[in-house]
Amino acid sequence: MEFRVRKECKSSKARLGxxxxxxxxxxxxxxxxxxxxGAVKGVSPDEARDAGVEIILANTYHLYLRPxxxxxxxxxxxxxxxxxxxxxxxxxxxxxxxxxxxxxTISEEGVTFRSHVDGSSHFLSPEKVMEIQEALGxxxxxxxxxxxxxxxxxxxxxxxxxxxxxxxxxCLAKKRDNGQSLFGIxxxxxxxxxxxxxxxxLVSMDFDGYALGGLSVGEDRTTREQVIRFTREFxxxxxxxxxxxxxxxxxxxxxxxxxxxxxxxxxxxxxxxxGMLFTxxxxxxxxxxxxADDSSPIEEGCMxxxxxxxxxxYLRHLFLTKEIxxxxxxxxxxLHYYTQLMSGIRQAIREDRLAKFSRDFYTEREEDL
Amino acid sequence: MEFRVRKECKSSKARLGxxxxxxxxxxxxxxxxxxxxGAVKGVSPDEARDAGVEIILANTYHLYLRPxxxxxxxxxxxxxxxxxxxxxxxxxxxxxxxxxxxxxTISEEGVTFRSHVDGSSHFLSPEKVMEIQEALGxxxxxxxxxxxxxxxxxxxxxxxxxxxxxxxxxCLAKKRDNGQSLFGIxxxxxxxxxxxxxxxxLVSMDFDGYALGGLSVGEDRTTREQVIRFTREFxxxxxxxxxxxxxxxxxxxxxxxxxxxxxxxxxxxxxxxxGMLFTxxxxxxxxxxxxADDSSPIEEGCMxxxxxxxxxxYLRHLFLTKEIxxxxxxxxxxLHYYTQLMSGIRQAIREDRLAKFSRDFYTEREEDL
Numbered sequence: 001m002e003f004r005v006r007k008e009c010k011s012s013k014a015r016l017g018x019x020x021x022x023x024x025x026x027x028x029x030x031x032x033x034x035x036x037x038g039a040v041k042g043v044s045p046d047e048a049r050d051a052g053v054e055i056i057l058a059n060t061y062h063l064y065l066r067p068x069x070x071x072x073x074x075x076x077x078x079x080x081x082x083x084x085x086x087x088x089x090x091x092x093x094x095x096x097x098x099x100x101x102x103x104x105t106i107s108e109e110g111v112t113f114r115s116h117v118d119g120s121s122h123f124l125s126p127e128k129v130m131e132i133q134e135a136l137g138x139x140x141x142x143x144x145x146x147x148x149x150x151x152x153x154x155x156x157x158x159x160x161x162x163x164x165x166x167x168x169x170x171c172l173a174k175k176r177d178n179g180q181s182l183f184g185i186x187x188x189x190x191x192x193x194x195x196x197x198x199x200x201x202l203v204s205m206d207f208d209g210y211a212l213g214g215l216s217v218g219e220d221r222t223t224r225e226q227v228i229r230f231t232r233e234f235x236x237x238x239x240x241x242x243x244x245x246x247x248x249x250x251x252x253x254x255x256x257x258x259x260x261x262x263x264x265x266x267x268x269x270x271x272x273x274x275g276m277l278f279t280x281x282x283x284x285x286x287x288x289x290x291x292a293d294d295s296s297p298i299e300e301g302c303m304x305x306x307x308x309x310x311x312x313x314y315l316r317h318l319f320l321t322k323e324i325x326x327x328x329x330x331x332x333x334x335l336h337y338y339t340q341l342m343s344g345i346r347q348a349i350r351e352d353r354l355a356k357f358s359r360d361f362y363t364e365r366e367e368d369l
Numbered sequence: 370m371e372f373r374v375r376k377e378c379k380s381s382k383a384r385l386g387x388x389x390x391x392x393x394x395x396x397x398x399x400x401x402x403x404x405x406x407g408a409v410k411g412v413s414p415d416e417a418r419d420a421g422v423e424i425i426l427a428n429t430y431h432l433y434l435r436p437x438x439x440x441x442x443x444x445x446x447x448x449x450x451x452x453x454x455x456x457x458x459x460x461x462x463x464x465x466x467x468x469x470x471x472x473x474t475i476s477e478e479g480v481t482f483r484s485h486v487d488g489s490s491h492f493l494s495p496e497k498v499m500e501i502q503e504a505l506g507x508x509x510x511x512x513x514x515x516x517x518x519x520x521x522x523x524x525x526x527x528x529x530x531x532x533x534x535x536x537x538x539x540c541l542a543k544k545r546d547n548g549q550s551l552f553g554i555x556x557x558x559x560x561x562x563x564x565x566x567x568x569x570x571l572v573s574m575d576f577d578g579y580a581l582g583g584l585s586v587g588e589d590r591t592t593r594e595q596v597i598r599f600t601r602e603f604x605x606x607x608x609x610x611x612x613x614x615x616x617x618x619x620x621x622x623x624x625x626x627x628x629x630x631x632x633x634x635x636x637x638x639x640x641x642x643x644g645m646l647f648t649x650x651x652x653x654x655x656x657x658x659x660x661a662d663d664s665s666p667i668e669e670g671c672m673x674x675x676x677x678x679x680x681x682x683y684l685r686h687l688f689l690t691k692e693i694x695x696x697x698x699x700x701x702x703x704l705h706y707y708t709q710l711m712s713g714i715r716q717a718i719r720e721d722r723l724a725k726f727s728r729d730f731y732t733e734r735e736e737d738l
Binding site: 037038039041042043044062066067071074075076081082083292293295309310311313314316317318320321323324325327328329 | 406407408410411412413431435436440443444445450451452661662664678679680682683685686687689690692693694696697698
């Protein structure tokens with residue numbers, strides 16, 4: 001993987017970058033939709049690409065449990081298995097172990113847990129996580145981390161930072177020279193000195209990129225921004241910075257301004273399935289009665305497949321009758337909204353007008369309120 | 370609508386025909402997938418078309434209840450509302466009133482029933498059904514019929530035939546000269562003399578086509594074939610014959626041989642959502658363990674989108690993890706199977722080799738058993 005900074009914003013820490021992988025290149029800041037079990041929920045790979053998606057994230061935890069990394073490797077790797085020829089990032093599975101599985105026990109060696117699918121017992125270590133991610137064959141892979149719960153006390157988070165650093169070292173030691181890029185994950189909760197410790201420790205190991213983990217776990221937005229801004233200072237300028245699991249369009253815009261290059265979140269896809277659509281003027285809750293006879297598209301001027309062919313009235317009808325097509329058309333629009341947002345942000349950085357872009361972004365929403 | 374017979378089979382009653390509508394033409398025998406509430410479940414209109422679908426059926430009952438025919442008319446009619454520019458057939462809603470709704474009361478005037486959605490009370494008469502279907506604007510519309518339950522006695526079915534004929538006459542009287550074609554529906558259960566009475570009565574009114582209703586309601590296959598064969602003799606050769614709600618590939622092949630031109634059934638779409646896939650060698654139940662590491666497509670040589678891009682192993686994985694994409698990819702394949710079957714049947718009629726086509730059809734299955 002190569003990462004090049006193409007342009008730096010004059011009024012903020014934002015930058016326009018470029019990442020080149022064996023499966024294609026893309027510009028940053030970039031948003032990665034989540035393809036949990038090997039499919040971006042609701043759409044086909046072709047549709048994701050048509051909606052502007054350039055890189056997707058897949059969950060190691062889910063793919064390890066079903067259908068299993070060995071099977072995927074045997075069938076030619078994840079790209080081939082899921083019919084997505086572009087770049088893929090896999091997470092380490094750590095976060096899902098903490099959020100989804102039962103009866104987890106963490107030791108220095110690794111983490112034992114029970115599958116949320118069938119209750120079977122499993123053990124993930126840094127080495128195992130590397131083995132799984134190598135078998136899957138994503139372009140960017142992540143170290144195993146320990147994600148402290150929101151509100152954890154200083155001692156807990158200190159231990160979590162130490163364990164995360166040890167595990168990162170073991171992941172790096174296990175890393176093969178196979179074209180995959182490995183990112184380290186900075187932990188440390190909301191404690192500045194622990195974030196600094198975590199960042200310094202990881203940076204000394206020289207990863208291909210750095211992720212900010214352990215956020216969006218209950219802290220308020222101001223605190224999160226402070227943590228990102230503070231931590232960002234300890235990360236090198238020549239490596240991409242990835243904020244895991246974030247977020248809303250507002251979160252992304254703010255985070256770009258403090259130097260984040262990569263994002264992933266289930267929001268556009270999950271909200272789509274719940275009938276909540278993103279537009280430049282704010283959210284559209286498609287089931288609302290006001291759209292019953294509305295012949296206009298979700299958003300006037302939107303070039304997505306859904307807005308090019310379907311009315312709000314039809315989308316409301318599909319949603320109320322629980323047609324599968326509803327989830328899909330909604331997802332296409334929301335993905336397109338996110339990719340257009342990112343493309344707008346990149347263009348604004350390129351043209352030295354991110355501050356104005358940001359003002360316009362909020363103004364358009366206010367007008368609608 | 371124009372209907373022309375292009376070729377008659379020498380060894381059976383099968384014929385190759387052509388139907389021209391305001392929304393395009395297609396050849397018969399044809400299969401129409403069911404777009405219940407205004408969407409062929411699981412796929413987009415583009416995908417249905419790519420899978421070879423030329424005409425779809427939509428259910429008047431469902432669209433009348435949700436979102437309402439007046440709304441659809443206001444938004445430019447059904448074709449525009451659902452983004453399907455090809456021919457559409459709407460049924461009269463009669464069958465759904467009998468199979469889905471509650472507390473129905475049939476009188477000479479019409480049928481009163483409670484909605485299966487919200488329990489609200491509704492009244493459908495022949496005139497109302499015409500009004501609804503005109504508002505929807507399908508190319509082919511159906512008369513309101515009374516579909517006697519399977520096993521109904523002679524007196525019940527006799528009354529049902531008489532009522533169906535009266536209602537057909539009232540539908541015809543209400544019919545406007547608006548480019549829509551109206552089909553009459555022959556009832557009569559499994560009683561030959563009642564089928565004859567029903568057919569003769571309707572034929573004297575000169576409809577644009579004739580449907581065989583009240584079948585696939587519990588009678589055995591031999592009986593059904595006998596009823597179709599017998600009834601078919603009383604229907605004119607210069608009008609299309611439509612067997613409602615049938616059926617399996619075998620049912621269709623047999624029925625073509627006794628002179629049926631049009632079919633509709635939920636089987637390809639519903640089975641797809643249940644993970645049952647049609648192939649020339651028989652059925653594939655995709656969840657079966659034998660497909661876990663099967664890198665081949667559902668059917669070797671199949672040119673559908675699903676078979677061109679995905680393995681049985683991936684489809685099994687998507688199905689087991691309940692990904693929306695599973696239902697869609699399965700539906701695309703099954704629709705393609707049905708359209709290919711019909712296209713194969715038409716080509717065989719054209720080339721005077723339907724008997725051989727039929728033998729090969731069964732032989733390929735037997736080899737697999």
